[in-house]
Structure formats: C-alpha cells, structure tokens
Amino acid sequence: MAKNPPPAPSPAPLLFDRALLVQRQRRAAALRPETFLLDRVTEDMNDRLAAVMRNFAAAADIWTPGAGLGAGLHERLPSLAHIAPPDSGAEVLPLANASLDLALSALAFQVVNDLPGVLAQIRRALKPDGLLLAAMIGGDTLTELRQSFAAAEAECEGGVSPRVAPFADLRDVGALLQRAGLALPVTDVDRVVVRYDNAFALMQDLRRMGATNILLERRRTPTRRATLLKTAQIYAERFSDPDGRIRATFDIIWLSAWAPHDSQQKPLKPGSAKVSLEEAVKRGREA
Numbered sequence: 400m401a402k403n404p405p406p407a408p409s410p411a412p413l414l415f416d417r418a419l420l421v422q423r424q425r426r427a428a429a430l431r432p433e434t435f436l437l438d439r440v441t442e443d444m445n446d447r448l449a450a451v452m453r454n455f456a457a458a459a460d461i462w463t464p465g466a467g468l469g470a471g472l473h474e475r476l477p478s479l480a481h482i483a484p485p486d487s488g489a490e491v492l493p494l495a496n497a498s499l500d501l502a503l504s505a506l507a508f509q510v511v512n513d514l515p516g517v518l519a520q521i522r523r524a525l526k527p528d529g530l531l532l533a534a535m536i537g538g539d540t541l542t543e544l545r546q547s548f549a550a551a552e553a554e555c556e557g558g559v560s561p562r563v564a565p566f567a568d569l570r571d572v573g574a575l576l577q578r579a580g581l582a583l584p585v586t587d588v589d590r591v592v593v594r595y596d597n598a599f600a601l602m603q604d605l606r607r608m609g610a611t612n613i614l615l616e617r618r619r620t621p622t623r624r625a626t627l628l629k630t631a632q633i634y635a636e637r638f639s640d641p642d643g644r645i646r647a648t649f650d651i652i653w654l655s656a657w658a659p660h661d662s663q664q665k666p667l668k669p670g671s672a673k674v675s676l677e678e679a680v681k682r683g684r685e686a
Contacts, residue, residue: 414565415510416613417488424464424484427609432465436608436649439591440505440534441471447532447653448475455501455530461492461521462507464609472503479503490517494524501530506651508535509566510613518579528660531581537566538588538650543638544601544630551629572654581656582663589651594644598631601647 427433460467460481467481482492490513502521511517521531552559567575569586576584595601605611639645657663 413512413615415512416615417484417490417510417512418486419488419613420510420609421484421486421488423611423613424609427607428465430607432609433604433607434465435593436591436651437464437506438471440651441468443589443653444468444503444505444532444534445472445475447655448472451530457499457526458501458503459494459499459524461502461504461533463503463505464507468503468505476501492517492520492524494520496523497526499524499529500526501532503531504533504535506534506536508533509537514567515575515578518575518581522579522581522658525658527658528662529658530655531576531657532653532655534589534651534653535567535572536649537572537652538568538590539648540566540650542648543634543646544598547598547630547634547637548626550633551626555623555626555629566650567652569652572652576654576656579656580659582659584654584656586652586654589653591649591651593647593649594640595647596644598634598645599627601645 455476456478458476458479460469460479462482462484467479467483469476469479469481472479482494484507485491490511502525508514508517518531525531549559569588573584573586576586593601595604634645635643
C-alpha cells in the first residue's frame with residue numbers, strides 16, 4: 400500500500416515588513432548614519448577571521464546594512480561581494496549551490512522572517528567545509544526601552560502595542576544552525592551597554608541605524624506625545640546611572656558553522672568508547 404506523503408512544512412510566520420526595512424535603511428543612509436554597532440561587529444569579525452587559517456577565494460556578505468563589510472574587511476577579503484536585501488522584501492538569496500567558501504552577515508538576521516530557510520539557502524551555497532560567520536542582534540537587546548514603552552502605554556493608553564521586535568536567544572540560534580544541516584556550530588554573545596543623555600537620543604540613534612519598528616503588527620498611527628514623554632520619564636527613573644545618563648543594552652549574538660566535510664571531526668558513535676564511564680571513574684579514584 401502506498402504511503403501518504405509527509406505534510407508540507409508550514410510557512411514561516413511573517414513578523415517583519417522587509418520592504419519597509421529597505422526604505423528605513425535608505426532613509427538612515429541619507430541621514431548621517433550611526434554605525435558604532437556595525438563598526439564594532441566589523442572589527443570583531445576581522446579578529447575572528449584572523450583565527451581561521453585558510454584563504455577564502457569566494458566570499459559573500461549577506462544583507463549587512465549600508466555598504467556592508469567590504470571596507471572593513473578589504474585586506475582580508477579583497478573580493479568580498481555584498482548582497483543587498485531586495486526591494487521587494489523577498490528572502491531569496493541569488494547564490495548558486497556550492498559557490499561560496501565563506502558567507503558573512505552583520506546585524507541583518509534579526510529581522511528575517513524565515514531564518515531557518517535563509518540558513519538552509521546559505522548551507523546549500525557553501526562548498527564542502529565552507530564557513531558561515533554572522534552576527535545578529537538578539538537576547539536582551541533594548542530591554543530597557545521595551546519595558547519603558549510597555550509601562551508608558553499601559554498608563555497612558557490602557558494597552559500595549561508591538562514596538563520592538565522579538566529577539567532570538569543563544570540556544571535558539573544554535574539549534575537553527577543544526578536544523579539547517581550545518582556542522583560544528585558555535586554561538587556566543589557580546590553584550591554592549593551604551594549610555595545616552597535621554598531616551599530621545601537613543602531613539603534618534605535607532606532611526607539613524609535604520610532600526611525603527613518594521614513589525615507587520617505595529618500600530619500605524621503616530622505615537623502620542625504624552626506616551627513618548629512618559630516613556631522617557633520611566634526610562635530615566637528605572638535605567639539611569641548616578642550621573643543621570645540612561646543605559647541601553649545591545650546583545651550581539653555571534654554564530655559560526657561549517658558546511659559538512661569528511662575531514663571534520665565527528666562525534667563518537669554511541670557505545671564505541673573503549674573504556675566505560677564507570678571504569679574511568681574507578682581508575683581515577685585509584686590513581
């Protein structure tokens with residue numbers, strides 16, 4: 400008897416307006432863009448690549464905002480190709496199978512609707528033993544702003560609207576790398592705490608980063624002035640230092656993994672150990 404085919408996977412939920420993201424990033428570029436986070440990530444990426452003792456002939460920078468990573472990584476990767484997000488907001492990468500030795504991305508994956516799908520595309524585009532190295536915003540990023548807005552809206556408007564995107568945590572990202580078929584996944588977090596004179600200065604920086612609200616379920620009417628003032632007040636009351644300046648947290652999640660290759664270290668098969676754990680503990684006690 401013929402078996403029924405497995406059900407098709409459910410499409411990823413749409414959280415972000417990717418076409419609006421492109422517009423916001425272009426607006427930021429037309430202003431005086433704020434790049435301190437991207438500069439930090441680029442410098443760190445240089446250091447991490449320096450620890451990998453190999454040459455990458457074919458490398459691509461995927462959806463990094465602005466001009467991408469090329470200028471900061473030129474000495475290490477003189478032929479790095481920058482792939483900008485398409486105007487339509489589609490999440491399809493123009494990459495041939497097994498065409499890349501290295502895939503990079505900085506501060507882009509946190510606003511991807513189908514991150515498992517994008518990682519799977521990158522996995523197919525990498526040559527065997529090709530490397531993915533990326534940094535994305537995650538964890539407790541902007542927790543102070545989120546809490547302040549929620550408290551202000553509850554007080555001024557009687558409800559809370561979605562304003563700051565949900566962020567992935569470290570364990571989620573590691574699991575997604577494995578789900579995409581990548582090997583030897585490694586993740587870690589770099590926490591950056593930035594201080595501002597007030598909440599409005601932080602919001603202006605976010606605007607100049609192209610990092611304002613692109614949630615599909617966002618409120619479409621302008622925020623009331625009273626709500627903004629209350630947000631700034633609560634922020635100052637709860638998250639300021641003794642000198643009166645406020646703190647803003649940015650968690651940068653780093654992820655790296657490799658396309659599978661026979662030369663890579665493999666975990667031992669269950670039951671293949673030559674010495675049992677019990678025997679090893681016994682030997683340790685006798686030593």
